Amino acid sequence: MAHLAHWSNLATEIICLIFHEARNACRDEAGIQSWEWMELLKVCRTWRNAGLGDPLLWDSMPSIVPDFICNVFWEHYKSNPDKKREMWIRPDDEGKHMTHPICVRAETVHVEMWRDGASSRKGPFWLGTELAPPTNTASRVKHIVLHAGRPIKSLREQYISYRVRTAFHVPTFKGGKDNVSGKMIRIPYTHHIETISFIFYPGRNEQHMHCPWIVGEWLTKFQGIETATVTHMGPSGDRDQWFRKRVERRWLVHDLKRIYFVNCDREAVESLMRLTDLPALEETFWDGKLYNIRLIDGNILFNSVA
Numbered sequence: 572m573a574h575l576a577h578w579s580n581l582a583t584e585i586i587c588l589i590f591h592e593a594r595n596a597c598r599d600e601a602g603i604q605s606w607e608w609m610e611l612l613k614v615c616r617t618w619r620n621a622g623l624g625d626p627l628l629w630d631s632m633p634s635i636v637p638d639f640i641c642n643v644f645w646e647h648y649k650s651n652p653d654k655k656r657e658m659w660i661r662p663d664d665e666g667k668h669m670t671h672p673i674c675v676r677a678e679t680v681h682v683e684m685w686r687d688g689a690s691s692r693k694g695p696f697w698l699g700t701e702l703a704p705p706t707n708t709a710s711r712v713k714h715i716v717l718h719a720g721r722p723i724k725s726l727r728e729q730y731i732s733y734r735v736r737t738a739f740h741v742p743t744f745k746g747g748k749d750n751v752s753g754k755m756i757r758i759p760y761t762h763h764i765e766t767i768s769f770i771f772y773p774g775r776n777e778q779h780m781h782c783p784w785i786v787g788e789w790l791t792k793f794q795g796i797e798t799a800t801v802t803h804m805g806p807s808g809d810r811d812q813w814f815r816k817r818v819e820r821r822w823l824v825h826d827l828k829r830i831y832f833v834n835c836d837r838e839a840v841e842s843l844m845r846l847t848d849l850p851a852l853e854e855t856f857w858d859g860k861l862y863n864i865r866l867i868d869g870n871i872l873f874n875s876v877a
Contacts, residue, residue, distance in 0.1 A: 782807040783843035787822035
């Protein structure tokens, strides 16, 4: 008890610093946030009051939280409604009703690029029919951040992994032509979303996932975005092995104008450029420097712009 008394007598500023350090420590190399830091709210009443009273701790929240955490979020929101909020959609929370005040006020949404198909939704994994409830509409979202999922250790795990965007809804659609069948289809057109980011684990070889294909697939889900950032995209599984037979297809991404590649494997970047059709592309950046990275007449152009 004497030791606990010493911790309880810490200044509020010091306690808040500990909370922030703990929250930062609960984020892995792919940027995925966990929420174990909230256990510190149980240390004592002093720590609880300090943590609940710090607005910087509550601008980034899980998509589903208990009512008392939602109330804390709401009180801080009312004090500073212009501050940017972030929402994290955990795989186990997909298909469930999100906490509405958080969902509709999030400007940045975080979700994993691939999830376990056996646990992330109900029914046969190949149907892809389970969608988030209609109330899970992130109407203010401007930024999408996609994080690498758990390691895929076999072709079977890859086969049942789940990559289709069903975790949340965006409100706008338009008509478009499928670049394979030529048929008119409804496609997501998210003109209000400004950026999309892909964060992989640095140094992790995704031998059973073809990362460039996953990036291209996700880009088609958010047509209208003009800026993408790809970080730590390294070596990944052979495309032919991943699909078991060669698939001749290029992902058509209508409006993407610029791509930033950060600490990426060059071969993976070249594969992405071969897999995507980017008619609006204007600029590509390689580790902060302006580069020409293009597919021209079947060949990859990859050079620095002086």
